[in-house]
Amino acid sequence: MAKYSKKASEKVEETMHEMKEGKLKSGNGKKVTSKKQAVAIGLSEARKEGAKVPKKK
Numbered sequence: 244m245a246k247y248s249k250k251a252s253e254k255v256e257e258t259m260h261e262m263k264e265g266k267l268k269s270g271n272g273k274k275v276t277s278k279k280q281a282v283a284i285g286l287s288e289a290r291k292e293g294a295k296v297p298k299k300k
Contacts, residue, residue, distance in 0.1 A: 247286075248295035255285030 247255075261267035262281040269275050275284065290296045 246295075247297075248289075250292065251286060251289035251294040251296045254289040254292070254294065255282055258282070258285035258288065 258267055258281050259278070262275050262278070265274060267275040267281060267284065269280065269284070275281050286296050
């Protein structure tokens with residue numbers, strides 16, 4: 244199993260919270276309703292900030 248940095252897990256937690264509030268939007272502007280999509284967005288944002296996140300497959 245992959246190890247994520249604390250910063251990355253915090254970012255995922257933040258995006259999950261946004262999704263549950265209905266504030267998280269995908270790239271095309273639509274609301275995110277899928278947990279998997281919220282996690283992917285969180286990891287992507289963490290990757291951009293330089294957190295330790297494994298590469299995309």
